[in-house]
């Protein structure tokens with residue numbers, strides 16, 4: 001990176017955003033984590049061990065696939081898919097959990113905890129815990145336990161203990177609250193693996209660093225196959241980790257357009273959406289300052305999305321900066337549009353995408369229209385849709 | 400008008416320690432909340448810590464989470480808590496510390512919050528998720544030295560960090576008794592004593608200990624060496640368990656009297 005300024009700065013601020021808004025009990029743990037992250041991410045052994053795991057365990061590099069039939073059907077730009085759905089456990093989340101769990105091991109921590117929404121981050125954490133022989137507790141909202149049942153079973157099979165969270169709406173935000181509360185009590189021996197580029201510093205930076213492999217590979221792959229940079233990158237944004245991972249290595253390639261796609265749920269003009277960057281205001285949630293869905297007295301609003309992984313009223317602070325500086329634009333896709341895109345990919349390419357990733361795909365199908373095939377759009381296909389079958393089928397049955 | 404300082408001097412002369420009572424404002428509703436607080440003041444609390452409800456209280460255990468949710472359900476917000484503070488100020492002279500998460504303050508406006516908090520008669524604020532690393536963005540608007548930002552110290556706070564935090568502390572020091580959220584059990588008085596001694600060697604502000612103190616016995620143990628004890632969840636639990644009873648304020652008052660007695664060392 002040859003940016004003029006390092007982001008974040010030494011206190012974890014991305015412009016106005018980011019920072020460390022946590023209670024004193026966990027503040028020392030966060031400072032310890034920051035030191036350890038900066039130390040080990042430059043350590044030869046750490047780097048080699050992680051890259052060997054990414055290759056031999058996760059199956060990286062994941063392919064960059066030209067979706068020929070889908071592109072032809074749209075009759076516009078050429079759509080490429082970065083196949084994070086083919087990573088071990090079926091989503092990009094494993095890139096981050098391996099990095100953090102390895103760091104936990106280097107730091108001598110024996111226990112992993114994590115929050116999860118869609119269950120993909122929970123599965124990835126449980127997987128990593130099994131791989132390293134560590135204890136693992138996963139906090140999950142009761143609503144998400146219901147709609148992502150297959151992932152709950154997978155986590156249990158992998159030896160993790162699921163802690164159901166019934167406070168609030170029983171979704172991702174509440175699971176994160178509960179994980180933080182647990183961490184406060186067990187902070188000495190426990191490593192909290194946050195699943196997105198959210199949370200207090202150093203998490204947004206650390207998770208981005210572990211996910212940027214997506215963008216680094218993508219750049220190499222597209223240069224190799226087409227000899228040029230893409231015109232547009234598109235990724236869904238829940239907390240924003242798969243998007244940040246894809247975008248970050250392209251930030252200085254000013255001609256590459258970046259679109260983050262939030263969940264519009266039942267529509268932006270209703271109160272049932274999760275479009276934090278489009279409809280939120282600046283606030284502090286889960287340890288960092290960023291856009292937040294909230295009322296005028298600072299109470300956090302409930303988010304809604306058909307996709308559990310996007311159902312979150314906050315967003316990573318670096319996305320807030322990219323929005324304000326206009327380096328990236330943030331659009332939104334409704335539940336219905338995402339479902340249509342999911343079906344389209346199933347039928348035209350034989351790939352069942354996660355509902356989260358289907359939001360990015362739906363936007364790509366819109367953006368591609370009217371463009372020439374020379375125009376290249378890369379979609380981060382962040383995960384596979386097996387976990388969503390129940391949701392999709394029951395929705396289709398209602399139509 | 401240095402209410403906090405004067406209160407601790409007064410207590411020292413009387414050979415008493417401070418009983419700090421925490422309640423979420425507006426729980427179970429605004430008028431009952433005022434009645435309960437009035438009774439608590441009459442029954443002997445020395446400092447009132449008044450909570451502003453927040454939807455996502457990550458530092459709090461289930462009891463205070465529920466009290467916060469009850470208050471929000473009644474339409475209570477930061478603005479109404481400031482009005483409540485003003486009303487409480489008309490019936491008592493004890494120090495009032497507002498307790499809050501940062502987001503409600505940020506949404507209300509940090510400058511406006513400071514002005515209205517001072518105007519309403521509050522003596523300070525404790526923002527549980529605003530560590531010294533971030534607090535300048537709030538305190539840069541403060542002019543009145545008599546309005547304190549109450550700093551927290553935790554069992555996990557290392558010595559050098561503690562010394563740094565103490566440099567900018569005012570009012571009193573809030574020592575978190577153990578690693579955990581509010582209301583969790585497992586109070587270890589000998590550990591708290593050790594840390595209190597460390598604080599005293601670096602700073603002469605009063606030290607109040609909170610989190611997980613619920614019985615008069617707990618109070619007596621901690622008050623034997625600290626300058627004050629904070630009770631929160633135990634009061635909120637009483638509210639929850641007796642929520643429909645007309646004599647709810649008297650039930651809380653009885654608990655206040657029992658605990659206050661345990662802070663008196665003059666006999």
Ligand SMILES: Cc1ncc(COP(=O)(O)O)c(C=O)c1O
Pocket residue numbers: 091092117118119120121195196197236237238239240241242243308309310354356357382383384
């Ligand atoms: C497949 C998939 N994509 C995307 C997300 C959203 O997270 P983020 O915005 O951090 O990439 C999730 C979260 O659970 C997910 O499972």
